[in-house]
Amino acid sequence: xxxxxxxxxxxxxxxxxxxxxxxxxxxxxxxxxxxxxxxxxxxxxxxxxxxxxxxxxxxxxxxxxxxxxxxxxxxxxxxxxxxxxxxxxxxxxxxxxxxxxxxxxxxxxxxxxxxxxxxxxxxxxxxxxxxxxxxxxxxxxxxxxxxxxxxxxxxxxxxxxxxxxxxxxxxxxxxxxxxxxxxxxxxxxxxxxxxxxxxxxxxxxxxxxxxxxxxxxxxxxxxxxxxxxxxxxxxxxxxxxx
Amino acid sequence: xxxxxxxxxxxxxxxxxxxxxxxxxxxxxxxxxxxxxxxxxxxxxxxxxxxxxxxxxxxxxxxxxxxxxxxxxxxxxxxxxxxxxxxxxxxxxxxxxxxxxxxxxxxxxxxxxxxxxxx
Numbered sequence: 001x002x003x004x005x006x007x008x009x010x011x012x013x014x015x016x017x018x019x020x021x022x023x024x025x026x027x028x029x030x031x032x033x034x035x036x037x038x039x040x041x042x043x044x045x046x047x048x049x050x051x052x053x054x055x056x057x058x059x060x061x062x063x064x065x066x067x068x069x070x071x072x073x074x075x076x077x078x079x080x081x082x083x084x085x086x087x088x089x090x091x092x093x094x095x096x097x098x099x100x101x102x103x104x105x106x107x108x109x110x111x112x113x114x115x116x117x118x119x120x121x122x123x124x125x126x127x128x129x130x131x132x133x134x135x136x137x138x139x140x141x142x143x144x145x146x147x148x149x150x151x152x153x154x155x156x157x158x159x160x161x162x163x164x165x166x167x168x169x170x171x172x173x174x175x176x177x178x179x180x181x182x183x184x185x186x187x188x189x190x191x192x193x194x195x196x197x198x199x200x201x202x203x204x205x206x207x208x209x210x211x212x213x214x215x216x217x218x219x220x221x222x223x224x225x226x227x228x229x230x231x232x233x234x235x236x237x238x239x240x241x242x
Numbered sequence: 243x244x245x246x247x248x249x250x251x252x253x254x255x256x257x258x259x260x261x262x263x264x265x266x267x268x269x270x271x272x273x274x275x276x277x278x279x280x281x282x283x284x285x286x287x288x289x290x291x292x293x294x295x296x297x298x299x300x301x302x303x304x305x306x307x308x309x310x311x312x313x314x315x316x317x318x319x320x321x322x323x324x325x326x327x328x329x330x331x332x333x334x335x336x337x338x339x340x341x342x343x344x345x346x347x348x349x350x351x352x353x354x355x356x357x358x359x360x361x
Binding site: 033037038040041042044045046049087090091092093094095096097098099100101107110111114115118119121122123132133134135139140141158160161162163164166170174177178180181184185188191192195196197 | 245246247248249250252253254256257258260261262264265267268269272273274275276277279281282283284285286287291295296297299303306307310313314317318320321324325326327328360
């Protein structure tokens with residue numbers, strides 16, 4: 001029990017506490033580690049799904065203010081639960097697979113698109129030492145898993161038995177693919193400066209008091225990356241019922 | 243190290259369950275099932291689909307994709323260099339510059355052949 005560890009490495013501290021608790025009630029050590037891992041996976045994965053619920057609410061409120069409207073303000077305090085209500089409504093809608101569509105691919109494509117986005121969060125550091133897992137090829141993992149989304153678009157367009165969807169998928173894939181190489185090349189810059197692909201190392205290299213701090217050197221790169229994001233991914237929530 | 247990849251494996255499973263569960267719940271339990279041929283027809287602005295949808299696309303598109311694959315693999319080769327950048331000397335940097343120059347020549351060649359032209 002070391003209070004300073006709680007400040008410097010809170011996840012490790014809590015993990016140590018829980019391991020002690022689990023082994024204390026007679027669970028063998030390896031099983032306790034597996035339980036901890038499952039808890040960690042569930043916490044990180046559900047965080048990156050629950051957080052957008054409120055970001056969507058936030059964006060809708062701000063866009064509404066810009067357009068001189070009120071925005072969602074009825075469901076829950078200040079309309080905070082609006083997105084949850086929308087999701088529940090969508091659950092009660094009929095799921096249609098068009099005639100002639102490839103049923104399996106048509107239904108897998110949206111799942112794959114979300115998998116590509118969620119699984120990136122396994123290595124994204126929220127702060128130093130607060131990270132799902134710190135693999136030593138984190139940057140490469142982000143690049144490789146992130147490009148699965150392109151596959152999902154192609155799969156969906158191809159499987160839906162619709163010429164417009166197919167052409168749209170071809171165009172979107174061509175666009176995403178042409179942004180991919182610049183994105184990977186721009187990811188090389190922090191890897192060179194941090195001399196590591198591990199996400200924790202990259203975070204540590206950005207601490208301002210760190211001797212080889214890279215923050216000021218990264219500004220130009222970050223602008224380029226931001227431009228790429230604006231161009232590459234459209235706004236998925238741009239079209240939605242008011 | 244092995245623990246890390248076990249975490250990622252579990253994470254991938256969880257990442258598939260989270261978006262998959264609503265789709266399964268919807269189509270099996272919550273969603274209404276009142277299908278009819280008109281509702282299930284492929285939507286192409288109200289006009290009947292003419293011919294087969296799964297047609298052969300222009301071959302230039304696949305050349306575009308091939309060029310992409312070449313340069314995507316190239317960037318993967320650059321990552322180990324980026325990690326070792328601190329230890330390797332000027333020699334390795336010059337070598338990587340040559341590597342990129344060769345690939346740039348290939349890019350120029352593909353460009354002049356019209357492989358980057360949108361079909």
